[in-house]
Amino acid sequence: MSFKWEYISTLKSKSFLYKETKKVAGLINQGFNEFEIKNKAKKDNIFQVNTEARRSEIASTVLKRLKVLDDFFIEKIVNGDIETGKQIVVYSIMKTDRLFFEFMHEVFREKMLFKDFILYDKDFNIFFNRKKEQSEKVASWSDSTFCKLKQVYIRILFESGLLKGQRRKREVVRPIIEEEVVQHLKEIGDSKYLNALIGEV
CATH class of the missing domain: 1.10.3540.10 (uncharacterized protein from magnetospirillum magneticum domain)
Structure with a gap:
């Protein structure tokens, strides 16, 4: 990946989210797509947070991070x-x-x-x-x-x-x-x- 992309400061309102990442990686391994995962986050509250806005934010953040990982890394997060x-x-x-x-x-x-x-x-x-x-x-x-x-x-x-x-x-x-x-x-x-x-x- 080239380092021509813009500097961003959005990390200031985010966190490590290891447990949430492992949960979503598990769903990806089970065959769930991005839309289904976001829907589960909102409707089923899989991250155990109060507001729908926060559920959506966590889902978007975690999915963005997982998109840059290949199957090897996703498998390692789930089962390593x-x-x-x-x-x-x-x-x-x-x-x-x-x-x-x-x-x-x-x-x-x-x-x-x-x-x-x-x-x-x-x-x-x-x-x-x-x-x-x-x-x-x-x-x-x-x-x-x-x-x-x-x-x-x-x-x-x-x-x-x-x-x-x-x-x-x-x-x-x-x-x-x-x-x-x-x-x-x-x-x-x-x-x-x-x-x-x-x-x-």
């Missing part, structure tokens, strides 16, 4: 171990959100490369300031947008097991990824996402 499934969800977020991928590649990956395993507030500030200099669109976002993005990034990393702690001392954790998944990422030409996750050049 939890830790592998979580890393595949992180991969799907990187594939659908340019800014999050660049954060993972430029900040998270470098933390592991340089053995600097604490993620500080200043790391986010430096990253976002650099992006503001590189993109007029990012520069136009409000301070509250960056504050929310930071919170969501931390929560995604924490819930996926890539971070210990969500407060001041946030320790970066190198994930253990199944060799089968590592090889598949390399075979399909997505090594850059793998490197962002495991801290390799």
Whole structure:
């Protein structure tokens, strides 16, 4: 996938959604199509949330992420171990959100490369300031947008097991990824996402 797509800030109102992603992946494996899944989300409340608007939002977000995954990854989310499934969800977020991928590649990956395993507030500030200099669109976002993005990034990393702690001392954790998944990422030409996750050049 080319990195010519636009920067977006919609992740600020979304979250990791691992359980929801696994549920929808299971429905896809059973042969349900996008329309049927969205209908089940609204009518059957498969995500156990109060409002119909939120049900639709979760369904749309999860389906968008799953669309960038092939059958191998969807099968792994459904039937693989939890830790592998979580890393595949992180991969799907990187594939659908340019800014999050660049954060993972430029900040998270470098933390592991340089053995600097604490993620500080200043790391986010430096990253976002650099992006503001590189993109007029990012520069136009409000301070509250960056504050929310930071919170969501931390929560995604924490819930996926890539971070210990969500407060001041946030320790970066190198994930253990199944060799089968590592090889598949390399075979399909997505090594850059793998490197962002495991801290390799």
